[in-house]
Amino acid sequence: MKDASKRISIIGAGIAGIAAAIRLALQGHQVTVYEANDYPGGKVFEWEFEGYRFDMGPTVFTMPAYLEELFDLAGKNMGDYIEILQPEVPFHYFFGDGLVLHFYSDLEKLITEIATKTNDSPEAIKAYFKNVETKFELTKNVFLHNSLNILSNYLTKDALRGMLRIGEVDVFTSMDKSNRVAFRDQRTVDLFNSFASYLGSNPYKAPGVLNVISHFQINGGVYLPVGGMQSILNALYTLACELGVTFQFGQKVERILVQDKKACGISVQGQDFPSDLVISNMDVYFTYKHLMPDQVEPKKVLDHPKSHSVMVFHWGMKKSFPQLALHNMFLSSDMSDEYNTIYKNADIGDHFTYYINISKKINEGDAPDGCENWYVLVNAPNLQGQDWDAMQQKVRKKLLAKLALALGEDVEPCIQFERIRDPRDHARQTNIAFGAIYGNSFDQTFSAFLRHSNFSKRIENLYFCGGLSTLEVVSH
Numbered sequence: 376m377k378d379a380s381k382r383i384s385i386i387g388a389g390i391a392g393i394a395a396a397i398r399l400a401l402q403g404h405q406v407t408v409y410e411a412n413d414y415p416g417g418k419v420f421e422w423e424f425e426g427y428r429f430d431m432g433p434t435v436f437t438m439p440a441y442l443e444e445l446f447d448l449a450g451k452n453m454g455d456y457i458e459i460l461q462p463e464v465p466f467h468y469f470f471g472d473g474l475v476l477h478f479y480s481d482l483e484k485l486i487t488e489i490a491t492k493t494n495d496s497p498e499a500i501k502a503y504f505k506n507v508e509t510k511f512e513l514t515k516n517v518f519l520h521n522s523l524n525i526l527s528n529y530l531t532k533d534a535l536r537g538m539l540r541i542g543e544v545d546v547f548t549s550m551d552k553s554n555r556v557a558f559r560d561q562r563t564v565d566l567f568n569s570f571a572s573y574l575g576s577n578p579y580k581a582p583g584v585l586n587v588i589s590h591f592q593i594n595g596g597v598y599l600p601v602g603g604m605q606s607i608l609n610a611l612y613t614l615a616c617e618l619g620v621t622f623q624f625g626q627k628v629e630r631i632l633v634q635d636k637k638a639c640g641i642s643v644q645g646q647d648f649p650s651d652l653v654i655s656n657m658d659v660y661f662t663y664k665h666l667m668p669d670q671v672e673p674k675k676v677l678d679h680p681k682s683h684s685v686m687v688f689h690w691g692m693k694k695s696f697p698q699l700a701l702h703n704m705f706l707s708s709d710m711s712d713e714y715n716t717i718y719k720n721a722d723i724g725d726h727f728t729y730y731i732n733i734s735k736k737i738n739e740g741d742a743p744d745g746c747e748n749w750y751v752l753v754n755a756p757n758l759q760g761q762d763w764d765a766m767q768q769k770v771r772k773k774l775l776a777k778l779a780l781a782l783g784e785d786v787e788p789c790i791q792f793e794r795i796r797d798p799r800d801h802a803r804q805t806n807i808a809f810g811a812i813y814g815n816s817f818d819q820t821f822s823a824f825l826r827h828s829n830f831s832k833r834i835e836n837l838y839f840c841g842g843l844s845t846l847e848v849v850s851h
C-alpha cells in the first residue's frame with residue numbers, strides 16, 4: 376500500500392479501524408470510515424448515569440507504546456492528546472482461601488509479594504517473568520508484528536530465530552501445563568492461567584505460547600488514561616480527524632463490491648461508493664456472510680470454534696470499598712470446572728471467576744463522593760440459544776453471595792442502580808457472530824493459523840483489521 380494516493384473505504388470505526396485510517400491518511404490516501412453506529416469506538420464506549428461514568432468495553436490497558444507509535448508517526452506528541460497514569464498497584468487478586476495478592480507495577484515488589492504469600496520461590500517467579508518476555512521476543516516478529524500468512528515473513532532473521540527456538544515458547548503444551556511446570560502452588564498457577572480470559576480462551580486447551588499475554592501486564596505494565604478508556608478512543612479519533620480522515624456515522628455497509636476478483640468499493644443503503652481499497656474492521660465472519668455472500672468463504676477459518684464471551688454488571692455503588700483496587704480479580708476455586716461448564720455446557724456454573732473494575736479509584740470524577748462505579752465481569756459462553764434473562768438472574772444471585780463471602784458484607788443494599796450486558800448486547804452493539812468478543816478461539820495448538828489474515832487471499836484490494844479477524848497488531 377505504498378503507491379500514490381488511493382481512495383480507501385474502511386468498514387467500522389472501532390479502535391482498529393481508526394488506527395488503520397490514521398496510518399493510511401499519513402501515507403497520503405483519502406480515507407473514509409463508514410460506521411453503523413452513530414458514534415466511533417465500537418466496543419470502546421462509555422455510559423454516564425446519575426453522576427457516574429462507566430467504561431463499557433475494555434478496562435485493562437497495557438502496551439501504550441502501540442498507541443504512542445501512531446502519534447509519533449504523525450509527528451505529534453501523545454501527551455497533548457491524552458494523559459496516561461500507571462497505578463502503583465493496579466490489580467488485587469483474591470483467592471478462594473482468603474489470600475489476597477497485590478500485583479505491584481514494580482517487578483521486585485511483585486516478585487516478593489508472590490513469593491512471600493505463596494509456596495513459589497522468588498527464583499521461580501523471576502524465571503517465569505523472564506520466560507514470558509522471551510516468548511514475546513521470539514514470537515513478536517512471527518505473528519504479532521507480521522502476518523502469519525505471508526511466506527516471506529518466515530524467512531527474516533528474527534522469524535527464523537523464533538522458529539529455531541520454538542521449543543522455548545511452549546507451542547505443543549497448554550497454558551495450564553506450562554504454568555504447572557513453572558509453579559508448584561496451585562494459586563500461582565491459577566493466577567497465570569487467568570490470563571487466558573484476556574483472549575476469551577480456555578487455559579486448559581490454549582497453547583502455552585499464549586502465556587505471552589501476561590508479559591504485557593507484568594513486564595509492560597498496566598495503565599489508565601485520565602478520563603478512563605474512553606480517552607484512548609477520543610485521542611485517536613481527534614488525531615484521525617486532524618489528518619483528514621472522513622467519518623460517516625449511522626452508515627451500515629451492506630455489500631463489498633467485487634469485480635474481477637478485486638474489491639472496488641462498498642454499498643450503503645443501496646448506494647455504491649467506489650474505492651481503490653476496502654478494509655473491513657467488522658467481524659470477519661459477518662464480512663463474508665453478510666457483505667460478500669456470493670464469494671468463496673475461507674471455510675476453515677469461519678467454521679473454527681469461537682471464543683467465549685462475558686456478562687458484565689454495571690453497578691452504581693453508594694459506598695467506597697478501600698480493600699479494592701482499580702482492577703480486582705476474584706479467582707475461581709475450581710477453574711477447570713469453570714471452563715468445562717463454559718465450553719461443554721455453554722453455561723456459567725458455580726465456580727466462576729469474576730473481575731471488578733473501579734475506574735473511580737484513579738479518576739475521581741467517575742462517581743460521586745463516597746461512591747464507586749463497579750464494572751463486574753463474569754466469563755460467559757458465547758451465544759448458543761441459552762435463556763440469557765434467566766442466566767443473568769442466576770449469576771447475579773451467585774455473584775452477590777460470592778461477594779458477601781469475599782468482602783465480609785452484603786453489597787446488594789449498596790447498589791443504587793444497575794445495567795447488565797450479556798453476549799446478546801455485544802453481538803447487537805458491534806455486529807459480531809455468536810457474541811464472541813474475541814472472534815475465533817485459540818483453543819488448539821495451531822489456532823493462530825485459523826484466524827483470518829489481514830488481507831484476502833482471493834480478493835485483491837480487500838484487507839482486514841481488528842480483534843475479530845487478525846492477530847497482527849500492525850497493518851500488513
Ligand SMILES: Cc1cc2nc3c(=O)[nH]c(=O)nc-3n(C[C@H](O)[C@H](O)[C@H](O)COP(=O)(O)OP(=O)(O)OC[C@H]3O[C@@H](n4cnc5c(N)ncnc54)[C@H](O)[C@@H]3O)c2cc1C
Pocket residue numbers: 386387388389390391392409410411412415416417418419431432433434435436626627628629656657658685687801804805806812840841842843
Ligand atoms: C466487555 C468487553 C471487555 C473487554 N475488555 C478488554 C480489556 O480489558 N482489554 C483489552 O485490551 N481488550 C478488551 N476487550 C476487547 C476489545 O474491546 C476489542 O478487542 C477491541 O475494542 C476491538 O476493536 P476493533 O476495532 O477490532 O473492533 P470493534 O470495536 O468491534 O469495531 C468494529 C466496528 O465495526 C462496526 N461495524 C460492524 N458491522 C458494520 C457494518 N456492516 N457497517 C459499518 N460498520 C460496521 C461496529 O459498529 C464497530 O464500531 C473487551 C471487549 C469487551 C466487549
